Amino acid sequence: MSATTYPNYSPGLQGVVAGITTISEIDVETSSLTYRGINVHELAEHAVFEETAYLLLMGKLPNKTELAEFKARISNESVLPKEVIEALKQCPKNMHPMDRLKTVYSMLGAFDPDYKADPIDHDANVRKAVRIVAKAGNAVAAAHRISEGLDPIAPDPELGIAGNFMYQLKGERPDEFVTKVMDASLTLYAEHGFNASTFASRVCVATLSDLYSGIVTGIGTLKGPLHGGANEEAMYMLMEIDKMGDAEKWTRDALANKKKIMGFGHREYRIGDSRAAYMTKLGKEIGQRVGDTHWGEIANTMEKIMWDEKKLFPNVDFPSAYAYYLLGIPIPLYTPIFVIARTTGWCAHMVEQLDNNRLIRPTCIYEGPKVTAFVPLDQR
Ligand SMILES: CC(C)(COP(=O)(O)OP(=O)(O)OC[C@H]1O[C@@H](n2cnc3c(N)ncnc32)[C@H](O)[C@@H]1OP(=O)(O)O)[C@@H](O)C(=O)NCCC(=O)NCCS
Structure with missing residues (x-):
């Protein structure tokens, strides 16, 4: 089956325009990304994650008063109901953190004061969105601690989403640099047009389902290694290369064997991922601070070969992988961190979808058997 046989068919929906949005724009020519017209690098450099969350959900950057109010609202809404904590304690030991998160958000819907609201009630949807975003960091940290037999740590109202996540994960307040790295990383991961998980969550709510169902859909879709799961797979790959000790040989062998190299390539971009450059800079900076630059060196070798041989470039998941590793974050939490960020993009898109x-x-092309007579069971 090929697109040539069926002129209106594009495998994987590549290049198909499936909607209109005012939330973000990917410029493939310049490899740049803007959220509501603002360059994502400027947001990562100069703003905390809550400013990006506000921008995506409310449509404009907050002023100082609006930001303070928004942060207070996030802080108030971040606490998880005790029933959700209890449910996390019942999860099977081997359950992946992304599956734990689906469980959390499945339950949270019914605790939302707007649970019964009309699915197209814009104001109720924005209120739900704030509650969804507010709880994500807490949910990831609590689910992880419970799976390790530790007690969850209550959020610190003095800290923002980025700082609180690190605090609730490790039990120590992060320093300014670590908080800045997490703020920037969440900002870069927040939104990216009609990617698979965002599109899936839009499809979900377009049936007039609800935002929490859309979040569960988004988490399930993000989990796969061709999407968000790539940051975890990229780290396992880097560890394998490190163990083998020859990044050049590993990469050339992998290409010769037609192996998919995790953290490289992108459906939309052709010359580079707008977000990867900034994350690479942060990853290398962390390496220098903690005195371990060898992941950055492996990355340099791989990036050169991938570009020279295949014109493939690192996407944001590649530098995120070693950046998180150097911050001492457990590898199975890398994709859940993506969720903390992407709840903002998913919610903004679901609200936009339901507003119009x-x-x-x-539709699809049928290539199955032609119509044949039904044969009764006793004659088959
Ligand atoms: C992101 C991704 C799914 C985009 O896929 P896509 O647009 O469907 O492109 P395809 O998978 O069809 O790849 C097109 C060609 O590039 C190659 N290619 C793409 N990404 C590659 C990678 N990471 N490593 C090796 N080869 C790759 C494919 O093998 C294919 O080569 P071929 O034409 O010789 O068969 C793909 O690049 C990928 O699987 N990357 C690794 C996973 C990843 O990092 N995902 C996170 C994305 S942000």
Whole structure:
């Protein structure tokens, strides 16, 4: 089956325009990304994650008063109901943190004061969005601690989403640099147009389902290694290369064997991922601070070969992997960190979808058997 046989068919929906949005724009020519018209690098450099969250959800950057109020609201809404904590204690030991997160958000819907609201009630949807975003960092940290047999740590109202996540994970307040890295990383991961998980969550709510169902859909879709799961896979790959001790040989062998190299390539970009350069800079900076630059060196070798041989470039998941590793974050939490950030993009898109909704229902080409007579069971 090929696109040539069926002119209107594009495998993987590549290049298909599936909607109109005012939330973010990817410029493939310049490899740049803007959230509501603002360059993501400027946000990563100069703003805390809450400013990006506000921008995506409310449509504009907050002023000082609005930011303070928003942070207070996030802080108030970040606490998880005790029933959710109890449910996390019942999760099987081997359950991946992304699956724990699906469980958390499945339950949280019914605790939301707007649970019964009309699915197209814009104000209720924005209120739900703030509650969803507020709880994500807490949910990831609590789920992890409980899976390790530790007690969850209550959020510190003095800290923002980035700082609180590190504090609730490790039990120590992070320094300014670590908080800045997490703020920037969450900002870079927050939103990216009609990517697979965002599109999936839009499809979900377009049936007039609810935002929490859309979040569960988004988490399930992000989990796969061709999407968000790539940051975890990239770190396991880097560790394998480190063990083998020859990054050049490993990469050339992998290419010769047609192996997919995690953290490289992108469906939209052709010359580079807008977010990767900034994350690479941060990853290398962390390496220098902690006195371990060898992951950055392996990365340099791989990046050169991948570009020279295949014109493939690192996407944001590649530098995020070793940046998180150097911050001492357990590898199975890398994709959940992506969730903390992406709840903002998912929610902004679901609100946008429901503000001007139409059921999303594409068509397909049938290539199965021609119509044949039904044969009764006793004659088969
Ligand atoms: C992101 C990704 C899924 C985009 O996929 P896509 O647009 O469907 O492109 P394809 O998978 O069809 O790849 C096109 C070609 O590039 C190659 N390619 C793409 N990404 C590659 C990678 N990471 N390593 C090796 N080869 C790769 C494919 O093998 C294919 O080569 P071929 O034409 O010789 O068969 C793909 O680049 C990938 O799997 N990357 C690794 C996972 C990843 O990092 N995901 C996070 C994305 S932000």
